[in-house]
Amino acid sequence: MDTRAHRSRSAASRARQPNQLLRALSAADYSLIVPHLQRVALGAGEKISEAKTRTRHVFFPETAVLSLIIVMADGAAVEAATVGNEGVVGLAAFLGDGAMTTQCLTQIAGDAQRLPVVTLLSTLAASPALGVLLRRYTQAFINQLAQSVACNRLHTIDQRCARWLLMTHDRVGGGDSFDLTQEFLSYMLGVRREGVSGASRALQHLGIISYRRGHISVLDRPALERASCECYSDTRADYARLFR
Numbered sequence: 137m138d139t140r141a142h143r144s145r146s147a148a149s150r151a152r153q154p155n156q157l158l159r160a161l162s163a164a165d166y167s168l169i170v171p172h173l174q175r176v177a178l179g180a181g182e183k184i185s186e187a188k189t190r191t192r193h194v195f196f197p198e199t200a201v202l203s204l205i206i207v208m209a210d211g212a213a214v215e216a217a218t219v220g221n222e223g224v225v226g227l228a229a230f231l232g233d234g235a236m237t238t239q240c241l242t243q244i245a246g247d248a249q250r251l252p253v254v255t256l257l258s259t260l261a262a263s264p265a266l267g268v269l270l271r272r273y274t275q276a277f278i279n280q281l282a283q284s285v286a287c288n289r290l291h292t293i294d295q296r297c298a299r300w301l302l303m304t305h306d307r308v309g310g311g312d313s314f315d316l317t318q319e320f321l322s323y324m325l326g327v328r329r330e331g332v333s334g335a336s337r338a339l340q341h342l343g344i345i346s347y348r349r350g351h352i353s354v355l356d357r358p359a360l361e362r363a364s365c366e367c368y369s370d371t372r373a374d375y376a377r378l379f380r
Contacts, residue, residue, distance in 0.1 A: 154198040154309070155249060156222045157273060160379065165263045172255040175247055178202075180315060182242040184225065190234035194226030194256055199246030199309045204238040205323055215323040217281055218243060218300075220307025222375065223273055229253040230260065230270050243320050244308060272378045279374050287367040288326055297335035298364035300324045301345065303371075305354050313353040339363065 150166045153159040158166065158173075178184070178200045185191045187207065195202065201220045207213045216238050219225050228236045234253065260267050287296055300321075308314045321332040336347045344360050346353040354360060361368070 154221050154247075155196040155224075156379070157224055157269065158196050158249065160269060162265055165259065165266050168259050168262065169251060169255060173249045173251055176250050178242040178245060178248055180242055180245040180317075182245075184240040184242065185236070187237055187239045188235050191226055191229060191236075192253055193250045194224055194229055194253060195240075196224050196249040196251065197221050197246070197307070198248055200242055200248045201244040201246070201304060201307045202248070203241050203243035203320065203323065204236070205241055206238055213323055214326045215320075217277065217284065218303060218307075218324070219277075220303075221309075222307070223277065224270075226253070227270075227274055227277065229256060231274065244304065244314055244316065246308075276375050276378050280371050283367050283371050283374075287365060291365040291367065293325060293327060293331050293335045294338050294363065295365040296325055297321070297332070298339065298344075298360050299368045301339075301352065301354065302360055302364055302368050305357070305360075306372075312355075312357075313351065315350055316352050317350040 149170060150159060150161065150163065161169075173196075175198075176195075184195060184202060197220050199221070201218055202225050203218050204216045204225070205213050206216050225240055226236075228234050260270075287299065291299075301316075304314065304316060305312070318329050318332050321336070322329050325332060325335070336345070339345045339360070340347055342359065342363070344354075344356045344363060346355055
């Protein structure tokens with residue numbers, strides 16, 4: 137194969153890549169992993185990985201949104217974080233022994249790029265720049281977790297609901313409508329479904345969203361941003377700072 141032609145096709149593929157981390161790779165690093173990427177369609181509620189179990193793949197969401205869930209001994213569950221087209225699921229493969237304490241489920245159906253862990257590790261050994269990129273994303277991810285802890289403690293359910301809906305809206309490829317069940321909203325907010333219903337009704341009453349049978353439409357994005365706490369804008373600003 138002509139090397140220049142291969143590099144040209146690889147560069148064109150990278151420029152079209154919906155996942156922001158993959159798009160941020162250098163042309164050389166992208167060419168190392170692109171033959172091993174596999175696009176997969178993920179259904180809503182599909183289990184991507186189990187807690188405390190090593191994963192064989194990392195996932196770079198494109199239009200899918202993935203949810204990292206902590207399940208307690210009594211079966212109660214709460215969401216620790218969501219990952220969309222800005223990131224990657226499977227940081228434990230890069231940071232430690234490959235096992236996370238969270239379970240990963242598909243929150244919103246869509247596509248993702250799947251990469252074998254062995255390929256990621258071999259590419260990391262050959263490319264210091266990829267390691268820098270993943271460490272920056274890890275920092276952004278940890279900052280998001282810390283912001284969520286503060287948000288859950290200090291802000292109202294309505295504010296937190298607006299924040300999570302904004303984050304989801306950012307990740308679904310520019311559409312104003314998406315499917316999001318009350319079950320996942322309760323995971324996201326750490327409250328019972330009655331609390332979810334109250335928060336969604338408040339936003340509907342203000343004409344900000346429409347929510348019916350697990351289907352959400354964002355009707356007034358600026359108003360939704362005003363209804364959110366500062367945690368949404370702080371998290372976005374932090375990500376922008378790390379990935380200038």
